[in-house]
Amino acid sequence: MSTVDTSVSDSDGSAPHRQVAPVLEDIAAGTAEELGVCLRPIALKRVDTHTGEAVTVPVPCGATQSSVCPSCADKARRLRIHQARQGWHLAAEPQVETSEPTTQQRAALGQLADLTEARAHAAAIGDERAVADIDQEIDAAHQLLQTDGLRGSPSKPGESTSKRRVRSTRRRQDTPDLPRRPVQATTTGRVFTAPDGKQYRPSTFLTLTLDSYGPVHTASPKPQHPKPCRCGQVHRQDEGIVGTPVDPASYDYRRAARDAIHFGKLIDRFWQNLRRAVGWNVQYFATVEPQQRLAMHLHAAVRGTIPRTLLRQVTQATYHQVWWPQHDHPVYSPEHPPAWDGEDECYRDPNTGTALTPWDEAIEATLEPDAQPAHVARFGPNGIDAQGVTAGSDKAGKCLGYLVKYLTKDLDACYEPTTDPERDHLDRLAAELQRQPCSETCPNWLLYGIQPDHPHEGMTPGACSGKAHRPAHLGYRGRRCLVSRKWSGHTLSEHKDQRREHVLKTLGAVGTTPQMATPPDDEPGRYRWVPLPHDGPNPPDRTQLLLHAIAQKRRWRQQYHNAVTELSATTHQAA
Incomplete structure (x- = not known):
């Protein structure tokens, strides 16, 4: 009787090799990804x-x-x-229409009006139990209106409104003035006519960049003409040191962290200033992503053309002042934080028992005439790059692809660290972000001897769950994709329906x-x-x-x- 040797051996003495049949689930997942099918379907x-x-x-x-x-x-x-x-590249003004309220919305609004009147009557006679019951019904009515698509959220009856703080709007003396024109309602750009009579309506692709926090290693842009870095050496783009500080000890990580936290506010101020400077309602589609040095910057498709000189002027004159209490020097450490006093509902010094400065009191100090903002966010001296783009050109397609290049990745995954200098740079930035407060209610305020707004038991400095403190966001707490209200005249859901209707129309x-x-x-x-x-x-x-x-x-x-x-x-x- 003959036998067959099924063992696998290699004549060169290498390890034996054995093929294993693929797993059904892996094949299904691979096929699903090739076809564009969701890999994590909800049943x-x-x-x-x-x-x-x-x-x-x-x-x-x-x-x-x-x-x-x-x-x-x-x-x-x-x-x-x-x-x-x-x-x-819209040529006509987008039309944004407000739909008529439905019968259900009108009925819910009438019910809300009746409940509001009943609550006022119960509060007038001092029936607290009835007030509590009616408040629950009012919350349910508000929820029903929001679920039905109604916009806006009015204040609830009986809510106390905080005193409005008034602050001077005078511009900083170290910043150039801005030209200001009345903002017209138009959103489309200028039309240019060529000598042959053909008309063009070009638009703009711009990039906004934050200021420098210290010299970083740079790659030589042209290998055939090597250009040394600040360190004296010539680097390639793939060396794993590009974007890291030349001198980590002098690199301003604190300012980098604060700029990342408040980058969204700075961008909002830029669009506001730009509209006032050009005199029309500038529309944009923008995305936020990090540079290789891990600082945020913004790419934007802007409808219409704007002179580059004016764009640079607006960029240099744009800033955002953070009117928070000063928080440059920590008073406590995460290992020995202030203690919670449940009786007085405040945080106290763990050694002396003295109550920390309340948030409202700390904010009132920023209203003094000689008060200085806790931080000022600005763009860099050369913080803008603008390019003209014509509709239908190859450049327009490339710009759109570049605009959403990293939109499907987490911010920290756009440039994943692969070397020790890159990992150390990321760790130092993350460590600084863990010490910085991200909002008025952030527990990190306790490190600086200030009680957060609306303090409560269990607040732990260094363990804030805010978006800015998560490693995947590199300090940025805003949305990755920013679209102005009159960009196309349609919401993202409506654009999705348009693509679906196109398929149904083709089939029909x-x-x-x-x-x-x-x-x-x-x-x-x-x-x-x-x-x-x-x-x-x-x-x-x-x-x-x-x-x-x-x-x-x-x-x-x-x-x-x-x-x-x-x-x-x-x-x-x-x-």
């Missing part, structure tokens, strides 16, 4: 209340970060590109019935949607959800491809 059960039939439907998670779900993040990125393209043009994920709900209230948590008693199988979503995606893609092919052939024959 919902669709229950027919008439028949009792229940069907599990996978719904995309909708993540915007590729580290969470690359498929959903790429879909969100492409939607943002569509939004940016739609508003960049060739008489194809769209294959929906679920049958249409002809009877309102017939179907009930129930979430199926992954940690529940009967968790849905992830592989089955992926296979279902893959099959659905393939059907949709094939159906759309057939419709486009048939429509193209019909158009060609008609021509």
Whole structure:
């Protein structure tokens, strides 16, 4: 009887090699990513209340970060590109219409008016129990109005309004003055006519950069003509030292951290100043990302053209003053923080028992005539770069791609540290951010002998859950994508619906019935949607959800491809 030797050996003495069959779940995940299917689908059960039939439907998670779900993040990125393209070179003013209130909204508003009147009557006669009950009903009415899409949140009856603090708006003496013109309602740029009679309406792509915090290592821009760094050596872009401080001891990490925390306010001030300087309602689509030195900067597509001289003037004259209590020198350490006094509801010195300065008292000190802001955020001396872009050009497409290049990544993942100098630079910035207060209610104020606004038990300095203190945000606490109100005249959800309507219109043009994920709900209230948590008693199988979503995606893609092919052939024959 013959035998077959199934052992694997290499004649060169290397380790044996054995192939293993791939795992089904890994194949499903890889196929889903190739097709653009969500890798972390949310399972919902669709229950027919008439028949009792229940069907599990996978719904995309909708993540915007590729580290969470690359498929959903790429879909969100492409939607943002569509939004940016739609508003960049508009020739007509976008129309933003306010919809008429629905019958349900009017009824809810009438109920809210009745409750407000009833609460005022109960408060007048001193019926505190009735006031508490009515307050709960008022909260429910507010929630109903917000759920129904009504904008605005009026103050609740009985809410105490804090005294408005008045501060001088006089500009700083160390900053140049700004030209100011009446801001007109127009949002479109100028039209230029060429000698041949052709008209152009160019727009602008600009970049805003923060000031320097100290010399950093730089790469030589042209390898054929090496340019030494400040350290005297010539660096390549991939050396792993570019962007790190030449002298970490003198690098101003405190100012870098504060600029990152207040970068959003500085950007808001820039757009406000720019509109006043040019005299029309400048519209923009902007994204925030870090430079290699880990400082924030902004890329923006701006509708219309603005003289570069005026842009530089506005940039140099823009600043944001932070009128917070001075917090340059810590008084306490995270290891020995102030102690909470539950009786007086305040924090006290752990050694002397003296109460810390209340927030309102500390803010009142900043209203004195000789008071100085705790921090002033500015752009760099050469903090702006502006380029003209024409609609439909190759440059316009490249700028749009560059605009959303890092939008699907966390801020700290845009330049992941791979060397010790890069890791040390990131660690020093993160350590400084842990000591800086990020808001009026941040527990870090306790380190500087000041009670945060609305203090409560359990506030721990250095352990604030604010966005600015998370390593993934590098101190920036604002939104990554900033879009002005009249950019395109549509919200992001409306742009999403436009893309969906385009697909349905293409299918309808060739008489194809769209294959929906679920049958249409002809009877309102017939179907009930129930979430199926992954940690529940009967968790849905992830592989089955992926296979279902893959099959659905393939059907949709094939159906759309057939419709486009048939429509193209019909158009060609008609021509």
